Amino acid sequence: QQQVKQSPQSLIVQKGGIPIINCAYENTAFDYFPWYQQFPGKGPALLIAIRPDVSEKKEGRFTISFNKSAKQFSLHIMDSQPGDSATYFCAASSLNTGNQFYFGTGTSLTVIP
Amino acid sequence: DAGITQSPRHKVTETGTPVTLRCHQTENHRYMYWYRQDPGHGLRLIHYSYGVKDTDKGEVSDGYSVSRSKTEDFLLTLESATSSQTSVYFCAIRGTRAYEQYFGPGTRLTVT
Structure with a gap:
């Protein structure tokens, strides 16, 4: 059973567009929601993360929106660039689970020049 | 890269x-x-360690064992490899901030 559901599976946008990737979870014990970026042949790299006490967090061109009541969170990439083409994973975790991360299935993003 | 290395980086082995x-x-x-890491599944935890000789199971631990005899090394063993264990394996560490995990470069394992 997938603890974190991620959509879409793939996404193609033009340079400058704003791709949005969505994730949903059921376990209300989760209290940490990171996003990872992965390039082919590399390990996932931590991009940005949010705690449930805030509804939005921005770091550069990357923004997480968090809706605690709906148990959903999303990643927005502003002014997307071809270099943002990668696979993005959301995840959820709780200290009560030994810091075990539950990952979404990933979104392959292509930014067309 | 959080000072993580994995070896080997690629391996082909036979069933059993x-x-x-x-x-x-x-x-x-x-x-x-x-x-x-497998297509359609994202990343799934196999085992983790919270100290030397202290380990626990993750969500997909069947067929795998681990050992940690010193802080710097964490070994993953497939006792008898099966084709379903063909995958890319990533090691991660918990950083100085409790919730952050950082990943190594991965090992691509093919079981024929």
């Missing part, structure tokens, strides 16, 4: 053979993790 993957870290982190 034992395989050991190694994760090495240089920054004395207490928590270490082994994940596997």
